[in-house]
Amino acid sequence: MMNSMTDNQGLVLDHVRIALEGRELVSISARIRCGETLTVMGPSGSGKSTLLAYLGGFLDPAFTASGGVYVDGIDLIALEAEKRHAGILFQDPLLFPHLSVADNIAIAIPDTVRGRKQRRAMAEAALEDAGLAGFGNSDPDTLSGGQKARVALQRVLLSQPRLLLLDEPFSKLDAHLRDQTRQMVFSKARCAGLPVVLVTHDEADAGAAGGEVHRVGQS
Numbered sequence: 001m002m003n004s005m006t007d008n009q010g011l012v013l014d015h016v017r018i019a020l021e022g023r024e025l026v027s028i029s030a031r032i033r034c035g036e037t038l039t040v041m042g043p044s045g046s047g048k049s050t051l052l053a054y055l056g057g058f059l060d061p062a063f064t065a066s067g068g069v070y071v072d073g074i075d076l077i078a079l080e081a082e083k084r085h086a087g088i089l090f091q092d093p094l095l096f097p098h099l100s101v102a103d104n105i106a107i108a109i110p111d112t113v114r115g116r117k118q119r120r121a122m123a124e125a126a127l128e129d130a131g132l133a134g135f136g137n138s139d140p141d142t143l144s145g146g147q148k149a150r151v152a153l154q155r156v157l158l159s160q161p162r163l164l165l166l167d168e169p170f171s172k173l174d175a176h177l178r179d180q181t182r183q184m185v186f187s188k189a190r191c192a193g194l195p196v197v198l199v200t201h202d203e204a205d206a207g208a209a210g211g212e213v214h215r216v217g218q219s
């Protein structure tokens with residue numbers, strides 16, 4: 001059943017404002033339910049990635065920012081970056097080249113899961129779920145762009161985030177892979193009940209995300 005918007009479930013951006021050298025870049029208030037996506041669109045340099053940095057807790061001190069960010073009523077701004085549990089996917093899947101594909105995933109499993117065997121089994125199950133059974137011992141550099149994107153997605157999901165931030169993660173993929181990867185990301189976020197903030201230039205990404213679209217940098 002859908003959460004009522006009168007409860008505190010979901011993601012709330014409460015008068016978030018970000019400025020650079022006194023010039024306002026981003027001004028946004030929004031509210032989405034868990035499993036839904038807020039898409040942020042705008043021209044290059046309009047502050048889309050900067051907004052994700054504010055949400056994730058890694059905003060460069062060159063910027064000034066204010067406003068509340070709440071996930072299920074938890075005040076994220078009051079928390080250090082590592083306690084926010086914001087999962088992030090960038091354009092580049094950023095796999096560790098010196099680790100196997102399975103270890104790239106296992107590294108994100110919380111420390112509360114003990115035992116190498118159990119962690120490996122969880123990583124293998126995540127690979128199988130992503131259509132990558134049998135790739136656990138592979139070198140990440142031998143994977144295709146779409147396969148790498150799926151590994152990065154499974155890694156971020158296994159880290160048990162409370163929020164998913166997407167910084168154009170589909171833009172480097174071929175058209176057919178882009179479509180397939182989008183479907184996978186949004187359907188997994190919905191199943192996991194994660195609120196998602198997607199930054200993109202691509203209207204098709206926004207269409208696939210299916211939620212509210214906020215435009216920045218429009219005068």
Ligand SMILES: Nc1ncnc2c1ncn2[C@@H]1O[C@H](COP(=O)(O)OP(=O)(O)OP(=O)(O)O)[C@@H](O)[C@H]1O
Binds near residue numbers: 020043045048050051
């Ligand atoms: N660390 C920084 N210090 C100073 N200015 C920065 C810093 N990082 C980004 N900027 C500037 O802030 C503005 C917003 O950058 P941001 O990367 O958020 O834009 P964007 O909308 O994500 O752009 P793109 O679509 O090209 O990725 C730009 O003018 C950029 O040059």
